[in-house]
Amino acid sequence: MGIFFEQLLNGLTIGSFYALVALGYSMVYGVMKLINFAHGDLFAFGSYVGYTILVWGSGRITQIFGIWGGMAVTLLITFIAVAMAGILVEKAAYRPVYPAGRLPLVVSALGMSIFIQNGIMAVWGPRFQAYPSEVVPSAAFDFFGIHITLLKVFILFFSFFLMAVIYYVVEKTTFGAAVRAAALDRETATMLGIDIRKVIFFVFALGPALGGMAGVMNGMYYRSIQFNMGWNYGLKAFTATILGGIGNIPGAMIGGLLLGIMESLFAGYFPGGGAWKDGFIFIVLILVLIWRPTGLIGEKIAEKV
Amino acid sequence: MDLTHIFQQRIHNSQVSNDSHKPQRSPIIQKWFSGLIVLLFLLLPFFPFMNDYWIDVAFFVGIYALLGLSLNIVLGEVGLFDLGHTAFYAIGAYTTAILNTQFNIPILLLLPLSAIMAGAFAYLVMSPVIHLRGDYLCIVTIGIGEIVRIIIVNNPWGLTNGPNGITGIGVPQIGPLMILSSTHFYYLIWGLIALAIIALIRLQRSRIGRAWNYIREDAIAAELNGIDVRSYKLLAFVLGAAIAGITGNVYASKMMIISPDSFLFMESALLFCIVLLGGLGSVPGTLFGAAVIVVFPEIFRQFASFRLLFFGAALMVMMIFRPGGILPRRRGHVGLEGLGIRNLPQPDEILVQNGQNRVQNLRASLPKITNPDSSAILETKRITLHFGGLTAVNLFDLHVKPKKITSLIGPNGAGKTTLFNIITGIYRPSQGQVFFQNKEITGLKPHQIVQKGIARTFQNIRLFPNMTCLENVMSGPHCHARTNYWSAILRTPTQYQEEKTIVEISSHRLHQVGLWEYRNELARNLPYGKQRYLEIARALATSPQLLILDEPSSGLNDKESEDLMELLQSLISEGFTILLIEHDMNVVMGVSDWIAVMDMGSKIAEGVPADIYNHPVVIEAYLGKEEE
Numbered sequence: 001m002g003i004f005f006e007q008l009l010n011g012l013t014i015g016s017f018y019a020l021v022a023l024g025y026s027m028v029y030g031v032m033k034l035i036n037f038a039h040g041d042l043f044a045f046g047s048y049v050g051y052t053i054l055v056w057g058s059g060r061i062t063q064i065f066g067i068w069g070g071m072a073v074t075l076l077i078t079f080i081a082v083a084m085a086g087i088l089v090e091k092a093a094y095r096p097v098y099p100a101g102r103l104p105l106v107v108s109a110l111g112m113s114i115f116i117q118n119g120i121m122a123v124w125g126p127r128f129q130a131y132p133s134e135v136v137p138s139a140a141f142d143f144f145g146i147h148i149t150l151l152k153v154f155i156l157f158f159s160f161f162l163m164a165v166i167y168y169v170v171e172k173t174t175f176g177a178a179v180r181a182a183a184l185d186r187e188t189a190t191m192l193g194i195d196i197r198k199v200i201f202f203v204f205a206l207g208p209a210l211g212g213m214a215g216v217m218n219g220m221y222y223r224s225i226q227f228n229m230g231w232n233y234g235l236k237a238f239t240a241t242i243l244g245g246i247g248n249i250p251g252a253m254i255g256g257l258l259l260g261i262m263e264s265l266f267a268g269y270f271p272g273g274g275a276w277k278d279g280f281i282f283i284v285l286i287l288v289l290i291w292r293p294t295g296l297i298g299e300k301i302a303e304k305v
Numbered sequence: 306m307d308l309t310h311i312f313q314q315r316i317h318n319s320q321v322s323n324d325s326h327k328p329q330r331s332p333i334i335q336k337w338f339s340g341l342i343v344l345l346f347l348l349l350p351f352f353p354f355m356n357d358y359w360i361d362v363a364f365f366v367g368i369y370a371l372l373g374l375s376l377n378i379v380l381g382e383v384g385l386f387d388l389g390h391t392a393f394y395a396i397g398a399y400t401t402a403i404l405n406t407q408f409n410i411p412i413l414l415l416l417p418l419s420a421i422m423a424g425a426f427a428y429l430v431m432s433p434v435i436h437l438r439g440d441y442l443c444i445v446t447i448g449i450g451e452i453v454r455i456i457i458v459n460n461p462w463g464l465t466n467g468p469n470g471i472t473g474i475g476v477p478q479i480g481p482l483m484i485l486s487s488t489h490f491y492y493l494i495w496g497l498i499a500l501a502i503i504a505l506i507r508l509q510r511s512r513i514g515r516a517w518n519y520i521r522e523d524a525i526a527a528e529l530n531g532i533d534v535r536s537y538k539l540l541a542f543v544l545g546a547a548i549a550g551i552t553g554n555v556y557a558s559k560m561m562i563i564s565p566d567s568f569l570f571m572e573s574a575l576l577f578c579i580v581l582l583g584g585l586g587s588v589p590g591t592l593f594g595a596a597v598i599v600v601f602p603e604i605f606r607q608f609a610s611f612r613l614l615f616f617g618a619a620l621m622v623m624m625i626f627r628p629g630g631i632l633p634r635r636r637g638h639v640g641l642e643g644l645g646i647r648n649l650p651q652p653d654e655i656l657v658q659n660g661q662n663r664v665q666n667l668r669a670s671l672p673k674i675t676n677p678d679s680s681a682i683l684e685t686k687r688i689t690l691h692f693g694g695l696t697a698v699n700l701f702d703l704h705v706k707p708k709k710i711t712s713l714i715g716p717n718g719a720g721k722t723t724l725f726n727i728i729t730g731i732y733r734p735s736q737g738q739v740f741f742q743n744k745e746i747t748g749l750k751p752h753q754i755v756q757k758g759i760a761r762t763f764q765n766i767r768l769f770p771n772m773t774c775l776e777n778v779m780s781g782p783h784c785h786a787r788t789n790y791w792s793a794i795l796r797t798p799t800q801y802q803e804e805k806t807i808v809e810i811s812s813h814r815l816h817q818v819g820l821w822e823y824r825n826e827l828a829r830n831l832p833y834g835k836q837r838y839l840e841i842a843r844a845l846a847t848s849p850q851l852l853i854l855d856e857p858s859s860g861l862n863d864k865e866s867e868d869l870m871e872l873l874q875s876l877i878s879e880g881f882t883i884l885l886i887e888h889d890m891n892v893v894m895g896v897s898d899w900i901a902v903m904d905m906g907s908k909i910a911e912g913v914p915a916d917i918y919n920h921p922v923v924i925e926a927y928l929g930k931e932e933e
Contacts, residue, residue, distance in 0.1 A: 035440060037574075093621045100628030106386070107581045110574045111620025118614040126610070231570070235447065242444045272459075279455035282448035289441055290433050 002145045007268040008261060013152050013221065015260020016159035019253045020214035021237035022244070023166055024207025026252035029241065030183030031196075031203050033102060037109040038089055039211060040234015041116035044227065046082045046212025047219045048124050050074050054135040062135045070135060071154075071220070075213050082212025083205040089116075090204040113231070121227040128224045136220045155217045162210060163253050170249050179203065183247055211237075232278075239285050245295030254297065346495055350488045360487040362603055367494035368556055370595035373579040374501050374588065375548035380577070381586035381634075382514060383541045384521030386443035388573050389450025393423040393546035395568040397553025399457065402471040402563050403464055412477040412558045416551060423550025424543040431542045435535055450573050457565045470564025474557050490559045497555065501548055502588055504794045508544075509586075510645025511793035511800065512783050512807065515772075517541055519780050522769035529729060529763075531755035531784025531847050540790065578620055584630025593631050640825055641775070646804045653812070657821065660813025663806065667848060668880055680743075682707040682882050683759070683851055688727055688737035690720075697723045699906035700737070704899075705851065705884050708877060712885045712893045714917075715903035716927055721886045722764055724903070725855055729761050730754045742850065756784045758850035762840040762857060764886070770829035774820055774839055777828050778811040781846025814846040815839075818872065834865045841872070851882045858889045870896050894918060902926065 021043050028036045053061055053074045062070035093112040097104050140149040170176040181189040182199045190196050219225045240259045244251025266280045267273040350360050372394060379387045397419035404410045434445045460467035477484045484493055508514045516537045519527035528534045557563050579598050583590025605612040641653055683705040690698045697720045705711045713721050726732045728739055730751035738747045746754055769777050792800035815821050818838040837857055844852055858866045873896050887893045894914045901911040904926040917923055
């Protein structure tokens, strides 16, 4: 039973990374109807920004603010940096292509993904980089025989806090209503006086920034990062988005968490599961889509004729 | 309307630029030009600057070109997002590698086998998910690509040798000739490309290719005009996969070693880019796109680690400046030659005449309805449909008498269109049955119902906007045609006869509704009223017994409404039966033989027009109850 809960906890932790990245995917998809393939690479970018801040002056930030304070500062700076990167990506690669329709946008997004990935490689090099151990909190406690690190607790709490904030903003505020309206029908929303540029600015700043922070936490959790890590997370997050129902904010969160839990339970219990887990995830996804073509929480929309 | 649909339209609007009708070079120059290009390809290895290295580059351009062409069937012709095409390529390559190294089966024999394996695999994995729309299908294809790669990496039963891959794959042998050198492989791959292009172009210019395009333009409208959308989507996947499988075979024998690293997601993404860079659906564009993708990194080889950075940027810049691709597909010719059907009789008007004769012969051969008054051609029994807690249609009985006009009227939201959707097979009723010519049709798929003889139009017009008016109408006879893709590729005489029949019947129907002069105009360029007529022509072209029209007069002015009434009357005298939803009371009262009134999903009255006109219940439904 102890192993089960440990796996569950691991799954929740990974799942909260997926969920945070998926949130951004879903928000961008909602407004742009774009599969933002560069989203996963912005996550990797965030991870590298965090890494750079933490290793700066051999851990100066940690020395000044303490281990938890340093982490907070790092997350904050990463948030800002990745938000700006997200806005830049939208301005450079998506806005000029948007009028041409969906397929060119997909190619542009793929191009952006390749660009960011190789940009990271050009700056930080192709090899693994390690988050230094002295900047990552290592405190841990045992709870009914389950070994729990404080970092894990922090990641879970912070991720859930972020998700709650996003949920509140999107579902309960006026501006959130504008975002949802833009997602439902961009043209009508524009005609009703919603400033679509603000909405786009919002989703392209916040979405990648959330992913970027997940990237920092991911770096702390696994300790090692690589330039092409974004692709895998991007794909998982996209899968989570679809699993939950694309464009659906709570769906993305639940999809992400579910994905993480399934993945780590499968890897833990299935012999040789580690190597097959990605395949397993996709099979689950396909089965879910056969059963519910618009995702778990996606509304069952009858085609209008 | 779902968003995918709107956006797909938007793509085409932007892609099919206004010069899509611009005539290309004259046929003779065109022939010379094509000949010159073929000659260039044949002589390429002998040019002085070509060494083995560049011949190999040309070979890899060929590999990507063939893969691009295969993806183009799915993505360009049918408009399905396939980002996992590499899976099929991998299946072909591994089929070849495993069977060749373990059982010594000659490579050349494995060429068709690779195609079959890849095609069969595509059929198996795509059939359960082919109904998914847009991005849901996209993620599934990505997933399939990843699953195949993960399986290969995990080395099941020691077949694939895991991440190390399979080595020692043999080379193909044609008679005494071993295909070994770079030049040989160059000719092999480009020879295959030539065959693929011929097959692809012939498919494009047949009912198969048109069906694919109808689906791309509007899948629902296609299904409701008798096109088996599911099968045609699957066919596209299977054909695309088979060609990718063939490519895998050639690739494996050229490399002599294959490993999972050659089949990453990035490959699928590159193929996607090739098709888009070249121009959707365009054969020369795909070749060009492949050349760009392969040669670009070669040229920038000296920049080593920066070349992919450039490449990513180049993709974005390309999409900003040429979103439609480098060589977007154009209609080759103005006029009916654009259909690509050879030897159509000249002038075009003969087609109309021939079509009319055909339709009359067909009509004469049909069994006569002996007692038109007693029997109903269409009958619904206690049809009920719930949407969640809402009962949209409630125990509805409808009788449609043959060769008469029956109207279904009622206030907005009464459930009229829903009832039509049940009759035409879009919705399955929660309860009740639909009978057509005394046979139950409940639960049949829309295209099967069209085949049985029910055609319809839509309340909000659903044409195939980027196809010509004649092509739109040509979707009608499709459901009665029988020749398959093989006869289209081989251009059999039966296939030609069938194509000619399709054109003739469609020409006649287009002429009948007075749109003959617009035959080569794109449907989206027609004014609203004419689009309605085009829909009617398209429905008529399915040679239906029963024509269902959903608010045909909406958006028409008085004059046009009168013309419509005339057309309806003439259709009745031609022998059609008409079922009508209509709000324009002049039209309803003017043409109907029988009227059924629907409110809140139930039938509240029916009778001849004069009775309905003064029926208190009907007036109440429309205007509300009078205050006492």
